[in-house]
Amino acid sequence: MYPVAVFLLLFLNWVVLSGKFDAFHLGLGVVSCLIVTYLSHDLLYHDRKKGLERRLLEAWSFLRYLPWIIWEVVKANLHVFKLAMTKEGFEEMSPRVVTFETGLKTDFAKFVLANSITLTPGTITMLIRGDVFHIHTMSQFLEDDLLTGAIERKVAEVFEPEVLKKA
Numbered sequence: 001m002y003p004v005a006v007f008l009l010l011f012l013n014w015v016v017l018s019g020k021f022d023a024f025h026l027g028l029g030v031v032s033c034l035i036v037t038y039l040s041h042d043l044l045y046h047d048r049k050k051g052l053e054r055r056l057l058e059a060w061s062f063l064r065y066l067p068w069i070i071w072e073v074v075k076a077n078l079h080v081f082k083l084a085m086t087k088e089g090f091e092e093m094s095p096r097v098v099t100f101e102t103g104l105k106t107d108f109a110k111f112v113l114a115n116s117i118t119l120t121p122g123t124i125t126m127l128i129r130g131d132v133f134h135i136h137t138m139s140q141f142l143e144d145d146l147l148t149g150a151i152e153r154k155v156a157e158v159f160e161p162e163v164l165k166k167a
Contacts, residue, residue, distance in 0.1 A: 007037040061158040068154055069116055079141055080121040097126065098135045098143050102152055109159040116151050 014029035015021070050058075083089035104110050114125040114133065122138040123146060137143045 003037055006040075007033050010036055058158060065154055065158050069119070069151075072151070073120055076121045076123070076142065076145075080138065083122070083139060092139050092141070094140060095136065095138055096143065098137055098146060100133055100135070100147060101131050102133060104131075104152065104156060104160055106160060109155055112159065113152055113155045116155065117146065120151075 010033040011029055014033055015026070018025055018029065020026075083093050102110060102113065104113060110128060110131075114128055117123050117133075117135055118125045120142075122142045124136045125133060126136050127134040135146060137146060
């Protein structure tokens with residue numbers, strides 16, 4: 001079932017993004033998507049315990065997560081702009097490495113958390129060892145924002161709501 005779903009999603013993307021509907025391009029899309037599905041279907045859904053309903057709920061939750069993370073990126077952009085362009089910002093700048101432990105359990109949730117942090121200007125995920133994250137930040141404001149755990153809670157809402165219920 002999963003390889004069929006992976007193939008269909010890949011082929012749908014092929015059709016939408018190529019914009020070509022002749023037999024040659026559709027045939028090339030089918031062949032390409034079959035090869036990619038064969039090579040990578042197990043990478044996309046390694047944890048097969050979750051059913052289709054749970055996957056759809058995750059997708060919907062992720063779509064609700066996107067506007068929130070975009071707003072966080074905008075706020076961080078403004079802060080980094082202030083750091084770079086004002087004397088007060090220059091004085092406030094104090095690069096540091098922050099270490100914290102996450103409560104997230106799955107590798108994919110940790111992956112999304114690490115990428116969300118790195119997408120936020122002024123922060124870079126440097127290293128993840130088990131549950132411990134090492135993050136480079138440019139200022140105390142960014143460190144405080146990171147240590148509130150807001151991004152981690154939002155990622156947990158999407159991928160691991162059971163973790164929130166335990167806390």
